[in-house]
Amino acid sequence: MDVQELAEQYRQMSDEELLRLALEQEQLMDEARLAFQTEMSTRGITKEEVEDYRAEDERLRLKEQRRKELKQFAGNGNRFWYGKSQLKYDPETQLERFTTTVFVGFAGVPVVPVGTFRVRRKRRFWSSPTAIQKLSLDWEQVLKVWLAAAAFLFVILWAVKIGVHFLR
Secondary structure (H helix, E strand, C coil): CCHHHHHHHHHHCCHHHHHHHHCCHHHCCHHHHHHHHHHHHHHCCCHHHHHHHHHHHHHHHHHHHHHHHHHCCCCCCCEEEEEEEEEEEECCCCEEEEEEEEEEEECCEEEEEEEEEEEEEECCCCCCCEEEEEECCCHHHHHHHHHHHHHHHHHHHHHHHHHHHHHC
């Protein structure tokens, strides 16, 4: 492809397509880069606009990556949110933000910690939290949840034992 064909190809591209290509212009051959830079100059697309586009593209890429990471931990039937620390409540929006840990559970009992998250939710009964940030695993919270679960199971087993004893 000669320089004239490249220049024509770049002329037919939208500004959005040129900005996307600008993110990878170091991969262009010298002739292609020259035709590309000429078209950018003709349209008046500045380096600042390219940098703004790069920053926005990176922000959107990270947001999508975080969404995918968080989605894999949330609510597929055998994962449960347990624990609540660093609670902050905004009465105007009725949003609460807190740190919680997701566990893979068996019969509603937390077994394996999967991840700790900063979440937000409306302060309502049965409101599901929305993860806004993945954090490193909070082992203090994990231990507290395991202790609470063990105590709960102990009470249930003790109540069953007492109930069976009274039924005899």
